Amino acid sequence: MVPLSQLLPGQSGKLVSLNPERALDQRLMALGLIPGMPIVVVRRAPLGDPIELRFNETEICLRAEEARAILVDVAADCPLPRPPAP
Amino acid sequence: MSAAPLPRVAVIGNPNTGKSTLFNALTGLRQRVGNYPGVTVARKSGTCDVGGGRLVELVDLPGLYSLAAVSPDEQVVIDVLLGRHAGSAPPDAVLVVCDANNLLRNCFLASQVAELGLPAVLVVNQADVARERGMDIDTDLLGARLGVPVALVSAWRGEGLAEVRRHLAAALAGGARLRRVEWPAAVAESVAEVAAAASRDTGKPVPAALAQRLLFDVSPALAESLRWGEAARAPVLRAARERVRRSGMNPPAAEALIHYGRLRAELEGVVRGASRPTRTAAVDRVLLHRFLGPVAFAAVMLGLFWSVFALAKLPMEAILAGVDWAKAAAAPRLEATPMLQSLVTDGILGGVGAFLVFLPQIALLFLLVGLLEDSGYMARAAFIMDRLFGWCGLNGKSFVPLLSGYACAIPGILATRTIEDPRARLATAFAVPFMSCSARFPVYALMCSAFIGPWHGPLWESVAMVGMHLVGLLVAVPVTFLLTRVILRVRPAPFVLELPRYQLPKPRDVLWRVGQSVWEFIQKAGTVIFALTIVVWALTYFPRDTEVAERARAAALAAGADEAKAAAVAQASLVESSWMGRMGKALQPAFDPAGFDWKLTVGVLASFPAREVIVSTLGITYALGEETGADSEQLREAMREATWAEGPRAGTRIFTLPAILALMVFFALCSQCGSTVATLAQETGGWRWAAISFVTMTALAWLAAVAVYQVGTALA
Ligand SMILES: Nc1nc2c(ncn2[C@@H]2O[C@H](COP(=O)(O)OP(=O)(O)OP(=O)(O)O)[C@@H](O)[C@H]2O)c(=O)[nH]1
Ligand SMILES: [Mg+2]
DSSP, X not given: OEEGGGOOTTOEEEEEEOOTTSHHHHHHHHTTOOTTOEEEEEXXXXXXXXXXXEETTEXXXXXXXXXXXXXXXXXXXXXXSSOXXX | OOSSOOOEEEEEESTTSSHHHHHHHHHOOXXXXXXXXXXXXXXXXXXXXXXXXXXXXXXXXXXXXOSSOOSHHHHHHHHHHTTOSTXXXXXXXXXXXXXXGGHHHHHHXXXXXXXXXXXXXXXXXXXXXXXXXXXXXXXHHHHHHHTSOEEEOBTTTTBTHHHHHHHHHHHHTTOOBOOOOOOOHHHHHHHHHHHHHHHHHHSSXXXXXXXXXXXXXXXXXXXXXXXXXXXHHHHHHHHHHHHHHHTTOOHHHHHHHHHHHHHHHHTTTTEESOOOOOTHHHHXXXXXXXXXXXXXXXXXXHHHHHHHHHHHHHHHHHHHHHHHHHHHHHHHHTTTOHHHHHIIIIIIIHHHHHXXXXXXXXXXXXXXXXXXXXXXXXXXXXXXXXXXXXXXXXXXXXXXXXXXXXXXXXXXXXXXXXXXXHHHHHHHHHHGGGSOOGGGHHHHHHHIIIIIXXXXXXXXXXXXXXXXXXXXXXXXXXXXXXXXXXXXXXXXXXXXXXXXXXXXOOHHHHHHHHHHHHHHHHHHIIIIIHHHHHHHHHHXXXXXXXXXXXXXXXXXXXXXXXXXXXXXXXXXXXXXXXXHHHHHHHHHHHHGGGTOOHHHHHHHHHTSSBTTHHHHHHHHHXXXXXXTOSOHHHHHHHHHHOBOOSSTTTTSBSOOXXXXXHHHHHHHHSOOBHHHHHHHHHHHTSHHHXXXXXXXXXXXXXXXXXXXXXXXXXXX
């Protein structure tokens, strides 16, 4: 279980938990980001922040700051240290 | 027409699903559409025939993902749904627009809307895109599961509209409601408890659907808009949430979990076939690439502004020629009545013509921004720029308002409604008027073409033009930084923005938008600018003291001037003794440190209601009474010749390089637009910020102009 902000571009995982006490996370849940949802970190913006996420059919951007409180289980075929070279 | 009000249908749905496109198709109106989440920021009504001449009022609304509204555009929707606008009831039915390509997420909002218990029709839009991707949507099954009729629609192509009309007619004749989720007992009890307490404390009945929002929403926005005070609501909500928690659910998460849990099951088997990925991912690999992305962004922005200037040149010259032709044609016909002649050629044609010249540029800017927006690139630009904007307390969503500000501040300020954080929104609205709007262009164009071009060549002319467009931006950065960091203390607010699919821009939508802005511009030229021009002309024409003129003429002749020169001197003395001339002279000392003479001071004063007036005012003050009026070449000539009449600089040229730069900088920064100030007041909920903006911009403009002139003169 790691914060979403630590995933490298191209890595994917399953959402474990977020912090619904924050209005932002409630919004993300309304978008369909609920526990168990597979989620991909598509890329980071050229300046390093925000990050682009894809889940279900939705693509959104989100700042790393906010992604820190979101915990994911990294997919088994995508080990943490380095993503497979594209 | 019957006297009874038409039944009302609210169009709601996620952002960017095609609500406004559908609204336009059903009503024949032309609401703005675009491929960016958050194009519509206010409600807009139209009438739609649902068959057999039965009319309904359709209300197009901003998009939203959840009824847990945060930003003002989302609150508009809640207000309409709950009938909280002055003198209006809740709608008689809702038209829920979903994107066929993302049904699960779109149906979440439908589940929330179900709680309102209104008759509903579900529209599954963008069916053409879904079909192309190989998706096959079983609308009958979806309708059976959700409990309402479903229409498969391509609003853009006009497919499926008849079905929507039919379903709407049925819905209004007592049609079906969206099926509601079965709430666990603990939630139902808590909702009842909140409803009772809120009704009691606010003295107004609070329906269960609203109470549910109060129970679930983390954001206090709704409770505050009900005027349910913190002290009264906190214990009630705490107890109600505690009950939900005891039953094993986390209250703020419960709603999404329950709705999505149910929707997963209900959407099972509704979408068949593969959903092939669109080309969006491939395009983004280039346009959002670490290195190529910023390069592409810079190229797009440079290309945008370069095209506006390069491509507008020809049509602008054509308009100028047309205006000159009209003046030349009108002048001899009105010779018998000099006052009327002056009014028509100097006042009306000179003023309005000088304004209309910029039509091509405005049209081009709107065209290019429209193309960018409809392609889907704007959201990407926001993504790229978020970090930079974040440093000044703004966020990526500030990009669209600021870029729109280059065309006109008013749509730019309105576009800030999509920014959730109120302080970031305020800061963005504050920064927008600093962007060099197209109305500032005339004064840059005049100064650069009259002076910088002839003195230093076309290269420096372009450099000056580009520089002037950046001055506002460069000043806005530290000002916004100060405002957000020191005064408002904006905390970094969350930034969540959906990236829409790319599409080929739709010529019809983009051209509509261009046509609309051009039309608005022409209307402005025909009303506000026209009126102001006449006022300025009158103030400059009256009181016509011929005795003074005669004396000036005689003096000039006596000093050895020829007949023509003497006539010009006489004219100048008339302007000088006019109301406007007296006013300019009285206030000139305030602008003296910036190198403005009394005529420029008149121009500056006259431009406060609308800065476009400057060029025509200079035309009137510098060249009034010349044979063919204030056409631009003559105006340039007159300005090049102008010298200081008295004081320590007597006899030297007024328009030196520092003076020209100071004038342009002044116009770049000054708040000279009544409509902008009024829009700011409306959008920030009072005159306070409008006044702060006016004072700040005007003071900065004066300081910057003085600094440029003084430093420039000292160096020269
Ligand atoms: N291919 C296709 N595109 C569509 C269809 N309907 C809308 N669009 C496009 O989707 C984009 C969004 O359309 P809008 O009508 O502005 O959407 P909206 O729901 O009003 O958006 P907001 O006002 O931002 O909430 C535009 O670029 C439209 O051209 C459709 O049926 N098919
Ligand atoms: Mg819209």
